[in-house]
């Protein structure tokens with residue numbers, strides 16, 4: 441019973457796949473040859489409609505009268521597949537597992553260690569993702585040490601020359617150039633020139649853009665509800681569009697249509713490159729005359745040409761005082777023109793614009809997605825946040841000072857970033873032999889700062905570390921963390937995210953406007969499955985039911 445229940449909840453593979461051999465009818469569907477079918481084991485075996493409301497709970501008693509009774513004779517349990525191609529090794533595996541379990545039970549009792557963090561992750565099979573607190577893993581021939589002690593984390597973030605960014609695979613250089621990957625003097629020069637574009641008074645200039653983009657999304661949602669009381673919606677794509685729109689207009693202002701096209705191309709480029717990255721890496725792969733590589737070259741050429749012409753036009757207009765500089769591009773050019781020593785080249789500016797797209801889009805949209813999911817799950821926090829927003833703005837347009845003073849909304853955003861940080865870990869390379877606490881780390885060793893473990897560590901955050909409790913932040917971050925580096929969703933130290941205030945302002949604007957217009961709750965079709973592909977996203981979407989207020 442226990443083994444069956446484990447196989448129900450943690451089926452070895454998340455889905456079984458088939459290709460349609462020739463045109464076939466399946467229920468109402470006519471499936472042409474070549475179409476692929478996925479039979480998502482993990483969804484079918486945890487479907488409340490098939491298994492009841494306790495579908496996601498470990499309840500081996502479901503199997504007390506065997507599989508047929510538990511499944512009511514339906515094909516809703518197929519951990520070994522089904523039919524003629526059912527796993528030939530099923531009995532072998534079950535016998536081996538029973539032997540192992542029996543002998544373990546004879547000799548040990550066991551329970552979870554506090555350092556275990558529950559993170560099922562699918563890499564062909566479903567495995568727990570994290571090692572323990574003091575552990576290391578091999579990334580091919582390179583050892584990677586997990587650092588979870590806040591004192592040591594602070595040291596890693598502070599000593600930026602000793603602990604450098606891990607070099608990206610060459611595939612990604614075309615995609616994510618700029619500040620984020622530079623080191624030493626080059627990083628310092630770029631950071632100094634870009635910094636002013638993200639100062640609070642400059643962000644104030646971008647607020648109308650954020651408002652306009654949020655309003656357009658709200659109008660779309662309102663149209664979906666006009667004839668009904670409520671509607672079900674997967675908010676992921678809307679929030680992705682929102683942050684794409686915000687970054688594109690905030691970056692390129694009056695040229696945002698041209699900017700949008702560039703961002704579309706960058707999206708296509710990232711898909712092609714991610715696909716290439718999933719195949720085995722061959723040195724010089726970019727020079728192979730494949731269709732994908734030709735397209736990558738074409739896209740890159742178009743992006744470079746478009747950005748180049750936009751930047752030189754803007755530079756000339758600004759020199760002639762004909763252009764405003766209230767977008768990121770204008771602010772970056774202005775700051776660069778003011779630089780007396782070494783300026784950025786046009787190629788440098790192009791690279792930083794590309795980076796804004798990647799750094800600024802997916803990050804803010806996943807923050808918003810998790811915020812809406814958690815506010816749906818915890819309606820009393822949704823009500824408290826709405827009360828605050830209505831108290832500060834009523835039904836009016838949210839303005840800069842009001843947004844900066846939203847206390848409950850800020851606490852909520854921090855708590856979302858604590859539980860669902862944008863990525864699961866930061867990595868660094870040790871540039872020369874260094875001591876870190878008791879460890880002596882030779883050059884070349886990698887360091888991982890597993891943010892997701894540290895920010896949910898019961899030793900640092902208390903027994904309720906895994907619970908959503910925004911009240912932890914009611915007296916600010918320093919009090920919540922007891923002045924330790926145990927909360928770092930934007931990084932820490934000199935290399936802290938340059939877009940942090942931009943992202944938080946955009947998120948506060950979006951949350952405020954959404955709360956002014958709608959109430960929302962989780963739809964029964966939402967299934968909670970945080971999934972890490974660069975950022976942590978809900979794997980099966982964020983289906984919510986929206987109601988107009």
Ligand code: HEM
Pocket residue numbers: 619620621631687795796799800801803804807862866867928929930931932934935936937938939940942943
């Ligand atoms: C919720 C939203 C965001 C989150 C959680 C986030 C998170 C981060 C983190 C963790 C880092 C540091 C990585 C490391 O130290 O290895 C970083 C760096 C950076 N971020 Fe963000 N980011 C967000 C939004 C943005 C936005 C909107 C922009 C720009 C428009 C941006 C631009 C950058 C840049 C340029 C860096 C590199 C800084 C440097 O190396 O000096 N980010 N971000």
